Amino acid sequence: MLGLRGVDSKALESILDRADALLPVVRDGVALPDPPRSAVIGLLFLENSTRTRCSFEVATRRLGHQPIVLTGRGSSLDKGESLVDTAANLAAMGLDALVIRSAIAGGADLVARTIGIPVVNAGDGRHEHPTQALLDVSTLRARLGSLAGKRVLIVGDILNSRVARSNIHALMALGAIVVLVGPPPLLPWTFAELGPGVEVAHDLDGVLGSADAVMMLRIQLERDAGRAVASDYRFAFGLTAERLERLRPDVPILHPGPMNRGVEIDDAAAADIARSSILEQVTRGVAVRMAIIDRALEFPAS
Numbered sequence: 001m002l003g004l005r006g007v008d009s010k011a012l013e014s015i016l017d018r019a020d021a022l023l024p025v026v027r028d029g030v031a032l033p034d035p036p037r038s039a040v041i042g043l044l045f046l047e048n049s050t051r052t053r054c055s056f057e058v059a060t061r062r063l064g065h066q067p068i069v070l071t072g073r074g075s076s077l078d079k080g081e082s083l084v085d086t087a088a089n090l091a092a093m094g095l096d097a098l099v100i101r102s103a104i105a106g107g108a109d110l111v112a113r114t115i116g117i118p119v120v121n122a123g124d125g126r127h128e129h130p131t132q133a134l135l136d137v138s139t140l141r142a143r144l145g146s147l148a149g150k151r152v153l154i155v156g157d158i159l160n161s162r163v164a165r166s167n168i169h170a171l172m173a174l175g176a177i178v179v180l181v182g183p184p185p186l187l188p189w190t191f192a193e194l195g196p197g198v199e200v201a202h203d204l205d206g207v208l209g210s211a212d213a214v215m216m217l218r219i220q221l222e223r224d225a226g227r228a229v230a231s232d233y234r235f236a237f238g239l240t241a242e243r244l245e246r247l248r249p250d251v252p253i254l255h256p257g258p259m260n261r262g263v264e265i266d267d268a269a270a271a272d273i274a275r276s277s278i279l280e281q282v283t284r285g286v287a288v289r290m291a292i293i294d295r296a297l298e299f300p301a302s
């Protein structure tokens with residue numbers, strides 16, 4: 001699971017259906033009917049993470065497997081060891097699969113070509129974050145049913161967002177219309193060239209009323225996006241209490257986290273009981289990652 005580009009709706013729905021079946025294990029502590037052989041799953045996290053890292057760890061444990069976590073700080077990466085050498089050494093210890101987050105776009109793919117165990121991309125630079133997009137579409141499916149023809153607004157720092165890229169692929173495959181919204185420096189028109197299922201808008205208020213779902217994105221200051229936005233960002237692109245009033249009452253609000261409250265999303269939107277699906281995303285993330293780990297372990301080492 002390195003990315004969602006080119007993954008068809010059948011493959012996506014098979015993972016989403018498996019995640020739905022696993023959801024009671026996450027939500028209600030229901031025991032797995034048939035615990036699998038215990039595997040050791042490496043979690044190599046070289047960028048900061050709260051949700052993805054803990055979610056993969058919980059998913060691993062819920063499946064009856066053992067996680068081993070390695071972060072950049074305190075590892076020999078600090079001494080200059082490369083990502084590929086680090087991963088190869090972990091694989092040589094007999095791990096069954098490796099989950100990788102790194103700042104290098106294509107990093108997980110590079111490792112997957114080098115080591116003989118399944119690799120899962122937990123976010124690679126600005127490139128892709130496939131398990132995040134899967135948990136997003138799992139949440140949207142639970143709220144909206146079929147996504148065919150549904151207008152999903154993705155708002156904010158599209159340029160730097162691996163979440164947006166993976167969601168564009170997943171949502172297009174499932175027949176949704178993706179409306180990318182943001183200031184021109186963070187949303188070049190070239191995104192419109194992705195295909196007929198993708199629209200680009202620079203005026204949030206002009207498209208808000210047409211939304212079937214809204215996904216707010218964080219300004220990625222760690223990727224220098226702060227230089228591209230004006231101080232009135234919240235007034236132009238934030239999901240403020242005023243905009244909440246103009247959003248249909250059944251429109252789910254998503255955010256991958258971490259949230260910059262008072263910038264891209266106001267407290268009122270994050271806490272909106274009927275519409276905020278932000279913690280539901282997190283819960284579904286564990287089930288999706290359980291399904292992904294299950295799937296990864298089905299592939300024999302090459």
Ligand code: CP
Nearest residue numbers: 049050051052256257
């Ligand atoms: N959504 C997400 O990737 O969050 P973390 O960076 O906390 O893992």
